[in-house]
Amino acid sequence: MSNLLTVVSVGVLFVFLWWANNNLDQFALRVMRTGAVYIVAAVAYNLVNGITGQFSLGPNGFMAIGGYAMALLMLPLEQKKFVWFLEPQMWPFNSFSLPGELFVVALIVGGLLGALGALIVGIPSFRLRGDYLAIATFGFGEIIFVLANNLIPLTNGPLGIKGIPEYADIYWCFGSAVVATLFVKNLVNSSYGRAMKGIREDEIAAEAMGVNIFRTKMQAFLVSGFFAAVAGGLLGALVTTVSPTLFTFMMTFNLLIIIVLGGLGSITGSVITAFGFAVAMELLRVMEAPINIGPIHLPGIAGMRMVIFSVLLIVLMIFWRRGLFGQWDFSWNWLLSKIGITSKAAEAISPVEQNGAPRPTATSVRAEAQEGGVLMSLQNLTIRFGGLVAVSDFSLDIKKGEIVGLIGPNGAGKTTIFNIITGQYTPDSGHVFFDGSDITGWRPDLIARAGIARTFQNIRLFGELSVLDNVLVSEHLGIKSSLLTAALGLPRYLSEEREARSRAMALLKLVGLADLYDVQAGALPYGQQRQLEIARALATHPKLLLLDEPAAGMNPEETKRLMTFIRELRDRFSLTIFLIEHHMEVVMGICERIRVLDYGVSIAEGTPKEIQTNPRVIAAYLGEEEG
Structure with missing residues (x-):
């Protein structure tokens, strides 16, 4: 239904464009085309x-890269001789130019060069965290500006390249806007888009769920660079001129206003505000022209339009910090549900077992543990933070199918050991x-792919995403289709997406959250957030599950249910479980072995009964009597 409505809508749009092209004046058509070019650039940004x-x-x-590439390929040979004097x-x-029928080739070549530029900037920038990308991309834009002014044999310097045929008609501009919008929207709604949103929400949690941070950032940056360059090519073919002054930092400032005004993360907001921005820029030209109010003469002030937009941006940041649309995006399902044609029924829940394997029995899991197969071995781990030794010479073997507890006073180094195991x-x-x-030393996403999943001491959900999307971020680890396949919505990816959703809903049903699949994760009560974190970890298909204080904040009844649930997880998914917990009832009730830490040093190991009577453990928790 959604695909059919999209096709019909695009058809209606182009019928309207045909009418506009035959009935509107050139000024109105130029404003419309400019708005369409801004749409391409804004959704990419x-x-x-x-x-x-x-x-x-x-x-x-x-x-600028896309604009100059288009001009060099499309400018007629006769005009080239005139321009480069x-x-x-x-x-x-200087020896060829492409015919108008190959305008699309020039746009694609420019887009590929833009993606190459993004690759060059992104490789060093994304290996570091923080504001390095902002610094690097700002510098990149300035470098391109300087090169455009000085590489005269290539760019004709400050004079620019004039006389480009006006290939960017209303159909090319809006056709490109439709392609860019649908491509980016499909990408955002795909598994790749959810991984990108996971990075936005919490890089550490996303990486722990198997998301390759560097690769995913680069994928977004390459797609953005491609469509930004396409927009540059369209703009050059619209104004029939390409020069350094066309692509100054003011262009970035305009796009920044558009995406912030529309809402960071809202493709719908980018489309609407981009077109509105182009219209408003023309309507506000009157503010830069001289005005006579009776006997009073007000001279025109150049740049007044941008002053107005800047004031508007300041007001927006004060009263609507999330922009006009926030992170909301239009969808046909949303519209149909609003008019009562469809209901927001829950996704179909399929009883898909993890990895498609038969469910093991509790007896078989315990037998596997008794066979003595070691799943994880920690050998002589030591880590220092400055002069503080957080963990000292820690060793531990965990057998397959075991539930092992790690306890100790606050600050003993327990979570630090989890962070070492998971590569943080x-x-x-x-x-x-x-x-x-x-x-040792592997990236967290590779460790997750190897079969280790975790929850966090302080809950690290993707708060702005839905309950279902939180689990689906972890399912991205198993997606085999390429980004292009996902963005184009090809059958192979759609099949994987259906299977991932089925598995995710099955896990939500397991933890009792299936009815809340479309609720924002940050709006859940604390106990349900803990349950969602476990479901998200299970979606990575782990062999070893690390639980960091899963009973924190729970009442006695919830704690009892948690103990039963952890045993069921071990038996249902053939898991090995390593947990940190301060709640002694949980530790003593479900763990088969317990290790005790104190100031980073292992002081005891044994069964729950042995630990309860160990003098060193009692001293660590209660202190020793003086004298």
């Missing part, structure tokens, strides 16, 4: 800044062996 949460200041540089144009561009910290010495491999 929002993919990085709004969806992925990375602050880029370089779309003007990518647009100061210095000869460089080979091979690298030990100063020692090794982590898992399932026969030395995973």
